[in-house]
Each structure stands twice: as structure tokens, then as C-alpha cells.
Amino acid sequence: MPETLLEIRDLAKSFPARGKGNAAVQAVADVRLTLKRGETLGLVGESGCGKSSLSRLILSLMEPDSGTVVIDGEDFLGASVQRKRLMRRRIQIVFQDALSSLNPRMTVGMNIAEPMRLQGLGSARERDGEARRLLDLVGLRASDAERYPHEFSGGQCQRIAIARALVLKPDIIVFDEAVSALDVSIRAQILRLILDLQTEFGLSYIFISHDLGVVRRICDRIAVMYLGRIVEIGPAQPVCEAPRHPYTEALLRAIPIADPRRMRVEELGLIQGDGFGSPKPEACAFEPRCPHRFAPCSVKRPTLIPVGDHHEAACFLNDRSQRKGDS
Numbered sequence: 001m002p003e004t005l006l007e008i009r010d011l012a013k014s015f016p017a018r019g020k021g022n023a024a025v026q027a028v029a030d031v032r033l034t035l036k037r038g039e040t041l042g043l044v045g046e047s048g049c050g051k052s053s054l055s056r057l058i059l060s061l062m063e064p065d066s067g068t069v070v071i072d073g074e075d076f077l078g079a080s081v082q083r084k085r086l087m088r089r090r091i092q093i094v095f096q097d098a099l100s101s102l103n104p105r106m107t108v109g110m111n112i113a114e115p116m117r118l119q120g121l122g123s124a125r126e127r128d129g130e131a132r133r134l135l136d137l138v139g140l141r142a143s144d145a146e147r148y149p150h151e152f153s154g155g156q157c158q159r160i161a162i163a164r165a166l167v168l169k170p171d172i173i174v175f176d177e178a179v180s181a182l183d184v185s186i187r188a189q190i191l192r193l194i195l196d197l198q199t200e201f202g203l204s205y206i207f208i209s210h211d212l213g214v215v216r217r218i219c220d221r222i223a224v225m226y227l228g229r230i231v232e233i234g235p236a237q238p239v240c241e242a243p244r245h246p247y248t249e250a251l252l253r254a255i256p257i258a259d260p261r262r263m264r265v266e267e268l269g270l271i272q273g274d275g276f277g278s279p280k281p282e283a284c285a286f287e288p289r290c291p292h293r294f295a296p297c298s299v300k301r302p303t304l305i306p307v308g309d310h311h312e313a314a315c316f317l318n319d320r321s322q323r324k325g326d327s
């Protein structure tokens with residue numbers, strides 16, 4: 001069994017309501033996850049379910065309301081400023097919009113080396129050398145270090161962002177919709193690169209996407225998120241071939257739809273209503289949209305329970321004691 005590299009313990013974060021009369025948004029609620037060395041964990045769910053909020057919490061780019069993140073047995077969020085700075089080297093992120101995540105006034109080389117500079121590592125010359133080495137590693141030319149981000153295509157910018165994520169020699173990289181905006185053929189190339197880098201450096205990945213099709217191809221395990229909570233988690237094969245939560249089933253039905261903006265309630269084959277976004281706090285958050293809802297779903301919230309080998313789901317359909325008497 002590979003060792004646990006990252007442990008997320010009961011992370012929660014809510015945002016104040018936008019506009020009068022609206023309830024606070026519980027972006028992340030009681031999320032518990034582990035990531036093993038060399039493993040790829042996929043995180044899927046519709047827009048607004050809290051994927052990016054969770055990644056920002058994991059990277060300590062924002063404060064949680066509660067919970068913590070443990071890297072290699074050491075509390076990351078609770079670490080001293082100095083210690084946290086060092087621990088930050090171990091976990092990096094690649095965003096969807098690579099161009100806007102790069103500084104347009106800095107050369108590509110300076111962009112890639114910037115995390116080293118911020119960490120006080122190496123001389124200017126050494127940092128430049130490292131940027132050039134990484135450009136070559138991600139399939140660009142070392143001389144591209146002298147050019148500026150706007151001179152590159154979307155796929156090339158994503159390679160630059162990946163080079164920057166590698167510069168501190170991290171153990172973990174979070175990819176937040178990192179390939180979602182790319183054309184299919186470019187996406188395949190970037191995915192290939194991501195997988196090759198993992199093999200070469202033994203990296204652990206959290207791969208965030210609304211697209212279960214991509215996640216299914218490259219991830220060892222998959223966590224499905226709905227309104228801030230993990231509703232199903234397990235090895236990729238059982239989650240995709242024998243899902244145990246109606247929401248995962250709906251996401252799987254939506255795989256052929258390429259455009260995420262079209263992946264709405266209708267396409268997912270779910271019940272439509274006002275419930276989405278404002279579930280009753282004591283009920284299952286998915287109940288208002290669930291085609292299989294039954295009595296207990298509107299009065300209590302299901303928790304994750306084992307449904308198979310390392311496979312858990314939060315749905316009363318899997319709970320015999322709740323199904324008793326239901327027809």
C-alpha cells in the first residue's frame with residue numbers, strides 16, 4: 001500500500017451571501033480526502049460545486065472555516081509562517097487559464113523561475129538555467145525563455161504553467177481544469193505530458209475537472225463533489241462502471257456532452273426545480289434533483305458509507321436500514 005502523502009481533514013469554507021435574503025454559500029463542507037504518493041485523484045462535479053474552493057484551501061491560498069491539511073504527516077495550514085513557506089514548495093497548482101496565470105510583463109523564463117526567486121533559491125543565472133531546462137522538459141525550446149507569454153498558444157501556455165509548477169520540485173500538483181479549455185488534440189498532448197511527468201518524477205496529482213470522461217481515463221481514484229461535499233469516492237473503475245450515487249450516474253450520462261455550459265439539469269436527466277443551490281441543511285443536498293429520492297432523503301443527510309473496496313457513497317439507496325419499508 002503506498003504511503004499517504006496528503007491528508008485533508010474535515011475542510012469547510014462558506015462565503016457570505018451575495019445579495020439580500022440569500023443564504024451563505026457553503027462552498028466546501030466536511031471534506032475528507034487522502035492522496036497517496038504517485039497517485040492521481042480526480043475531483044469532479046458541476047460548475048459551482050466547490051472544486052476550486054477546495055483546491056485553494058488545500059494550497060492554503062485561503063483560510064478554511066475549519067479543518068486542516070496534512071502533508072507527509074505535518075500540519076500544513078497550522079504551520080508557522082516560515083515552515084509553511086518551505087512546505088509550499090511541495091504542492092503546486094496549474095490553472096485553466098494559463099495565459100492569465102502568467103505575468104505578461106515577465107519573460108517566459110522569468111515566469112517559470114519566479115517561484116524560485118520568491119523562495120530565495122539560486123542566483124539569477126541558476127534560475128534562468130533551470131527555466132530553460134524545464135522548457136525543454138515540457139516540450140518547448142530553451143530559447144523560448146526570452147519570449148513573452150502572449151506570443152504562445154493556449155497549449156504552449158499550459159506547458160509553461162506546468163514548467164513553473166515543476167520548478168520547486170513539488171511532490172503534489174493540483175490541476176484545476178488545466179486541460180478543459182484546450183482543443184481535443186492539444187488536450188491529448190498536454191494530458192500525455194502530465195502523465196509522462198508523473199512517471200518520471202513520481203508526482204501525486206489532484207486532477208480537477210467537470211469532465212468525468214477525461215478523469216476516468218487518467219485517474220486512479222475519483223471523488224465526486226456535489227454542493228461542497230464529496231458524495232462518492234473510490235477507485236476509478238467501480239465509480240465509473242458501477243456508480244453508487246445517482247449524481248455520479250447523472251455525470252456519467254453527461255460524458256458525451258463536450259461543452260460544459262450545456263451540461264445542465266436537462267442533459268443530466270435530473271429533476272428540475274429551485275432546489276439546486278439552496279438545499280435544506282438537514283436533508284440530502286441532492287434530494288431536490290434526484291430521480292430516486294425516497295422518504296429519508298428529505299429529513300436527514302446521508303454520510304459516506306462503504307459500498308465496496310475503498311469505495312464510499314453518501315446515498316440512502318445504499319443503506320438497508322433506511323430502505324426498510326420503502327417500496
Ligand SMILES: Nc1ncnc2c1ncn2[C@@H]1O[C@H](COP(=O)(O)OP(=O)(O)OP(=O)(O)O)[C@@H](O)[C@H]1O
Nearest residue numbers: 015016025027046047048049050051052053054210
Ligand atoms: N470568493 C468568493 N466569494 C463568494 N463566493 C464564492 C467565492 N468563491 C467561490 N464562491 C462560491 O462558492 C461556490 C463554489 O465555487 P467554486 O469556484 O469553488 O466552484 P467550482 O466547482 O470550482 O466551479 P467551476 O467548475 O465553475 O470552476 C460557488 O457557489 C461560488 O459562487
Ligand SMILES: [Mg+2]
Nearest residue numbers: 051052053176
Ligand atoms: Mg473552478
